[in-house]
Amino acid sequence: MPNQPKYQRRKEDRPQEIADAAFKTFAEKGYAATRIDDVAKRAGVSKGLTYLYYKTKEDLFKAVVKNVVIRRVDSLIGNVESTELSSEEFLRGPLLEFMKKVPGSPIAIVIRLLISEGPRHPDLVNYYYENVVARGLEAIRQFVARGVERGEFRREALDHQPHLFLAPMMLSMIWRLVFADKPLDTDQLMESQVELLLAEMKA
Amino acid sequence: MPNQPKYQRRKEDRPQEIADAAFKTFAEKGYAATRIDDVAKRAGVSKGLTYLYYKTKEDLFKAVVKNVVIRRVDSLIGNVESTELSSEEFLRGPLLEFMKKVPGSPIAIVIRLLISEGPRHPDLVNYYYENVVARGLEAIRQFVARGVERGEFRREALDHQPHLFLAPMMLSMIWRLVFADKPLDTDQLMESQVELLLAEMKA
Amino acid sequence: MPNQPKYQRRKEDRPQEIADAAFKTFAEKGYAATRIDDVAKRAGVSKGLTYLYYKTKEDLFKAVVKNVVIRRVDSLIGNVESTELSSEEFLRGPLLEFMKKVPGSPIAIVIRLLISEGPRHPDLVNYYYENVVARGLEAIRQFVARGVERGEFRREALDHQPHLFLAPMMLSMIWRLVFADKPLDTDQLMESQVELLLAEMKA
Amino acid sequence: MPNQPKYQRRKEDRPQEIADAAFKTFAEKGYAATRIDDVAKRAGVSKGLTYLYYKTKEDLFKAVVKNVVIRRVDSLIGNVESTELSSEEFLRGPLLEFMKKVPGSPIAIVIRLLISEGPRHPDLVNYYYENVVARGLEAIRQFVARGVERGEFRREALDHQPHLFLAPMMLSMIWRLVFADKPLDTDQLMESQVELLLAEMKA
DNA sequence: GATGAATGAGGATTCATTCAT
DNA sequence: TATGAATGAATCCTCATTCAT
Missing domain, CATH: 1.10.357 (Tetracycline Repressor; domain 2)
Incomplete structure (x- = not known):
């Protein structure tokens, strides 16, 4: 793995992917213990992108x-x-x-x-x-x-x-x-x- | 006022009072949203004292x-x-x-x-x-x-x-x-x- | 609609338009509180284009x-x-x-x-x-x-x-x-x- | 300097010390460019303590x-x-x-x-x-x-x-x-x- | 040229926990 | 025991900047 592209851009529905990852994380840890960073990682995106689609953790x-x-x-x-x-x-x-x-x-x-x-x-x-x-x-x-x-x-x-x-x-x-x-x-x-x-x- | 009662009105059961306050707070806010500070305030003791009886929040x-x-x-x-x-x-x-x-x-x-x-x-x-x-x-x-x-x-x-x-x-x-x-x-x-x-x- | 006008209404001076928008925004919010995104929106262009003409926020x-x-x-x-x-x-x-x-x-x-x-x-x-x-x-x-x-x-x-x-x-x-x-x-x-x-x- | 005590506790007026440090920092950098961390460092206290006395950066x-x-x-x-x-x-x-x-x-x-x-x-x-x-x-x-x-x-x-x-x-x-x-x-x-x-x- | 999705460093704020007094 | 000032790791959120398209 010499250098994977830093910027990904996929066709799939990113908001939905993030929501799915979030659901799993909320399910495992509960609301408070869920870190947006974890959700993002799980969805394979950056933290910032999560905030592009969901204004706050509560929104998410x-x-x-x-x-x-x-x-x-x-x-x-x-x-x-x-x-x-x-x-x-x-x-x-x-x-x-x-x-x-x-x-x-x-x-x-x-x-x-x-x-x-x-x-x-x-x-x-x-x-x-x-x-x-x-x-x-x-x-x-x-x-x-x-x-x-x-x-x-x-x-x-x-x-x-x-x-x-x-x-x-x-x-x-x-x-x-x-x-x-x-x-x-x-x-x-x-x-x-x-x-x-x-x-x-x-x- | 030298002749104050020698026995300061000492709360008999501080740990229990703290636990009671904690229960109420956990009940209202849930685990994560409960702050030790609030529990202590509710119990009428200092934050430090809470830690004297309960080593961590989880213990409490x-x-x-x-x-x-x-x-x-x-x-x-x-x-x-x-x-x-x-x-x-x-x-x-x-x-x-x-x-x-x-x-x-x-x-x-x-x-x-x-x-x-x-x-x-x-x-x-x-x-x-x-x-x-x-x-x-x-x-x-x-x-x-x-x-x-x-x-x-x-x-x-x-x-x-x-x-x-x-x-x-x-x-x-x-x-x-x-x-x-x-x-x-x-x-x-x-x-x-x-x-x-x-x-x-x-x- | 094949016969659309060949010459898209192209803004003559994009850099100037961006600078104007930027000036207004800097004027209203000050340097730090100005977001490039706002400037771009105000100028009616994309964020990326702003960076085409001005390398950094400071340049702008x-x-x-x-x-x-x-x-x-x-x-x-x-x-x-x-x-x-x-x-x-x-x-x-x-x-x-x-x-x-x-x-x-x-x-x-x-x-x-x-x-x-x-x-x-x-x-x-x-x-x-x-x-x-x-x-x-x-x-x-x-x-x-x-x-x-x-x-x-x-x-x-x-x-x-x-x-x-x-x-x-x-x-x-x-x-x-x-x-x-x-x-x-x-x-x-x-x-x-x-x-x-x-x-x-x-x- | 083998091990300096982690916890300082001084008699002086901490809020005033923090305010002084903050004034200097705001003076040098302006509001937006001032980081609470810098203020705290300058006052010789931890970031958290600043928040004990001043609820927000704006308050400060x-x-x-x-x-x-x-x-x-x-x-x-x-x-x-x-x-x-x-x-x-x-x-x-x-x-x-x-x-x-x-x-x-x-x-x-x-x-x-x-x-x-x-x-x-x-x-x-x-x-x-x-x-x-x-x-x-x-x-x-x-x-x-x-x-x-x-x-x-x-x-x-x-x-x-x-x-x-x-x-x-x-x-x-x-x-x-x-x-x-x-x-x-x-x-x-x-x-x-x-x-x-x-x-x-x-x- | 032009777009805007994507990144991630940076900074405000919180709060469990420690410890000098 | 008892206090509460002090600490700093943890986390939310922002936004300048990049780059695939």
């Missing part, structure tokens, strides 16, 4: 969170919203599938970041709430309502908060983030919960 | 987490372990009571700190797991087992992971930490879950 | 100062040097006129820049001294001498330093630069001074 | 300017304000004395800094105006008025702006700051102006 953070949410949520939630399945089939199928994927997905990382940094970034929290949480909860609510309409579920099924479906997913997520090495069959956890709820709701 | 952090766990867990879990109630009564009563308290308790704060800082402090995670999580899960397991022995619960009740009891508590905790301003009846959530599980487990 | 600065001096001084001093007026008429007329214009002219800006940056640019200071100050002082000296020769002024008029004529102009300039919002009739100041000096010098 | 700058003004102005202006001299004696004596001192005094440096940085620090400009300029002008005005009352001066003397007295001082100051190596008898300049004005004003 926000961009990264929104970026992940935007890119991932549709591929996770999207296909859940339009379906021809019966409500029961939906809950047992796509929803469960979705929930099983979340704890290992980048969304889990985002949640960790929101838990840590949320209080300092209320706009991010709102963004996340509206684009992920509210949509997810509403999707569940709709399917339960449809089940009731169709006579699949008892009227009382509507009383359950949709959060109850997601609780084991939440626990699984936190468990993996914190107790990665302690055993827990998280998939089993979520399956049990769905069965529990279906047994209760079914007509 | 660890001490604080363990300290909270030690002081709180027994008052939360303790009275749960010995009881003369039937298993059902226990689950519906003391356990539910306990779970409702957690999301607003210092334990929730500790969990937030572990979610953020855990990866950098595996020993803390282990400590927490052994002293809180494992004990809590075991307690639940025992009561389910006792219920089966006594014929209150079906044999299959043992198949359920005790985590299922705690899932809504986890979700409630995170919800309060992140979405403090979004509505959610967290108590209702936990009650529903207990009913759900009891309906399933009962003979 | 020097070029700008000299440029202003060259372009302005003749229009200010020029017409003062050749005149058929009597010495008194000259001093009361063109010289006063000249002095009144200076505090609001680009020359005042250059002086401000020299006051700030002069110590780091002795060559600029010399350039300015020779092309502006020395010429101005000499012009005054000549007119006083001519007045003496012609018997308009007393012999002792020669003893006065020509700087005395310029002192109120200097004060007016600084006043406007620093105390722009504090009232001061600077024209009146200069008129008084000329009258004062004439009264003293007249035979 | 303001403190320094005000500090110089406060410390110097009274020793310059103070003794001028109360006097038993006749107005003429005062103008020819103490006032002239004062004016001769200014161009070589720290006040000249402050003026240079205000000329450079004033637009970015209007509060400093106001502070300087009120504490130095306005007071100086008023003192002159008072003496002229007193001279008129006493019959020393003609009534028309009041028409002259007091700034006229100060104009050569201003020019001298700027001259020394910018053209330090070019010859000019600045004292002579100021003396001439006083004589000029007295000749005009005297009854």
Whole structure:
């Protein structure tokens, strides 16, 4: 390696590359412990270039969170919203599938970041709430309502908060983030919960 | 004024006061954003004194987490372990009571700190797991087992992971930490879950 | 659109346009606070082009100062040097006129820049001294001498330093630069001074 | 020099020492080119200590300017304000004395800094105006008025702006700051102006 | 010529930690 | 014990300058 060119210029999407590197670094170290220099190095660019695209570290953070949410949520939630399945089939199928994927997905990382940094970034929290949480909860609510309409579920099924479906997913997520090495069959956890709820709701 | 009281009003437990102040500050700002100076000011002592009792910021952090766990867990879990109630009564009563308290308790704060800082402090995670999580899960397991022995619960009740009891508590905790301003009846959530599980487990 | 005009509207004098933009920016922000980027934007060119004409920021600065001096001084001093007026008429007329214009002219800006940056640019200071100050002082000296020769002024008029004529102009300039919002009739100041000096010098 | 103690702790007034060092550095390099590190080094302290006393570089700058003004102005202006001299004696004596001192005094440096940085620090400009300029002008005005009352001066003397007295001082100051190596008898300049004005004003 | 993406040295500021008193 | 002045490594961010296109 005699002398590599000092100035690189690539076609690829530099902002996205930087955001990707930033996401990984934030994921590993958290917001405060992440140094812009590390992000840049990871992205294979200079520190200065990072600042060309993201005015401040906070900007970068926000961009990264929104970026992940935007890119991932549709591929996770999207296909859940339009379906021809019966409500029961939906809950047992796509929803469960979705929930099983979340704890290992980048969304889990985002949640960790929101838990840590949320209080300092209320706009991010709102963004996340509206684009992920509210949509997810509403999707569940709709399917339960449809089940009731169709006579699949008892009227009382509507009383359950949709959060109850997601609780084991939440626990699984936190468990993996914190107790990665302690055993827990998280998939089993979520399956049990769905069965529990279906047994209760079914007509 | 030669005859001042010989005994200056000496704070009995400076280390504890510092730890308390530190806990509050870590709770408010997180680990990285907490300045030792603020902790000292809050405790009403000098920065130097903090270093007399806690060698580093990290030491202080660890001490604080363990300290909270030690002081709180027994008052939360303790009275749960010995009881003369039937298993059902226990689950519906003391356990539910306990779970409702957690999301607003210092334990929730500790969990937030572990979610953020855990990866950098595996020993803390282990400590927490052994002293809180494992004990809590075991307690639940025992009561389910006792219920089966006594014929209150079906044999299959043992198949359920005790985590299922705690899932809504986890979700409630995170919800309060992140979405403090979004509505959610967290108590209702936990009650529903207990009913759900009891309906399933009962003979 | 193949038949676009073959001759792109090419700016005739890019270097001059850049220098103009630079002058305005230096005037507003001072040397250190001026960013090449801003200059380029103001000139409507790219940053790179600026560097094509001016090797460094300092080069640009020097070029700008000299440029202003060259372009302005003749229009200010020029017409003062050749005149058929009597010495008194000259001093009361063109010289006063000249002095009144200076505090609001680009020359005042250059002086401000020299006051700030002069110590780091002795060559600029010399350039300015020779092309502006020395010429101005000499012009005054000549007119006083001519007045003496012609018997308009007393012999002792020669003893006065020509700087005395310029002192109120200097004060007016600084006043406007620093105390722009504090009232001061600077024209009146200069008129008084000329009258004062004439009264003293007249035979 | 085997091992000098890392931690110094002196009785002297550290903030003042830092301000002094800062003044010298600002004087030499101007605001922007002054590095806090240099100031600290010059004061014989660490960079961090500077920030203990002055929150930002701008704070330091303001403190320094005000500090110089406060410390110097009274020793310059103070003794001028109360006097038993006749107005003429005062103008020819103490006032002239004062004016001769200014161009070589720290006040000249402050003026240079205000000329450079004033637009970015209007509060400093106001502070300087009120504490130095306005007071100086008023003192002159008072003496002229007193001279008129006493019959020393003609009534028309009041028409002259007091700034006229100060104009050569201003020019001298700027001259020394910018053209330090070019010859000019600045004292002579100021003396001439006083004589000029007295000749005009005297009854 | 002309562009603007890319670089990296430089400088302000913070804060954990030390230690003279 | 107790204090808080003092230190300096660490990090964000800026911007003059370069160079691939």
